[in-house]
């Protein structure tokens with residue numbers, strides 16, 4: 001078991017239980033590195049096309065201050081540079097914990113681990129969760145809270161734009177999904193001695209509604225599946241990467257796609273990404289919007305609660321079939 005953080009040691013060799021069998025390796029030489037995922041503005045009419053064809057896009061003019069994005073990444077690196085003893089105190093492999101420093105994905109279930117340490121935080125309401133967040137670095141709570149507030153605002157602006165792009169009233173997604181929970185994964189991928197044998201995160205879709213991803217501009221690592229090929233995402237300066245999660249795929253009756261993506265690692269540099277997830281509360285009933293269901297387009301998914309979805313998601317391995325397939 002990966003019962004300790006990988007970032008607290010230097011590794012000359014990949015430990016055996018991180019090496020994927022031949023057929024599951026990243027095949028980095030086959031990745032398309034010069035393609036772009038769409039870059040859009042919030043008011044852009046191309047938003048709908050980006051959601052429908054890619055499920056992933058980069059957003060500019062998003063309203064989140066660039067200095068805050070830089071501060072968020074800087075404090076995240078500082079956090080992972082804390083002494084091993086201090087980080088060890090925060091370690092947990094219990095996915096139910098609302099604040100945990102952990103490693104890989106779900107160490108209790110997996111047989112092959114992933115080259116990632118991560119800090120997982122619940123972020124809404126902030127007053128409830130911030131007192132349990134790490135007290136070090138000293139600026140951590142203040143910077144991360146400010147970033148969470150901004151990202152939440154952006155998430156709701158995106159919900160409005162996405163609703164409108166589906167021909168629904170602007171408030172539709174926000175109203176339908178109810179009070180949104182907000183979680184964060186601060187992903188740290190240390191330098192890896194064998195990037196061709198393992199993943200930071202293997203292929204997965206996001207079980208939530210919408211993900212807003214901030215990443216280190218200097219070190220690529222995110223890849224998105226498009227027409228059977230993995231595309232490397234090259235972040236535009238000052239952009240945030242947005243991806244449609246499983247719940248928006250269901251609500252849009254399959255028009256918008258929650259796309260497979262993965263994080264690969266590299267030998268020369270560590271990498272950081274900060275994923276903010278908006279998701280419905282447990283008891284919210286989710287299903288295709290009535291306006292998007294009609295004669296020519298029957299409901300693709302049945303109604304279900306988010307609690308049902310989330311527990312199904314966590315009971316499986318990350319890279320199995322799309323979890324939404326179980327809700328048809």
Ligand code: AKG
Pocket residue numbers: 185187201206213215221222223261262263272273275
């Ligand atoms: C996740 O946290 O779910 C991700 O997919 C992170 C991807 C990345 O590190 O670029």
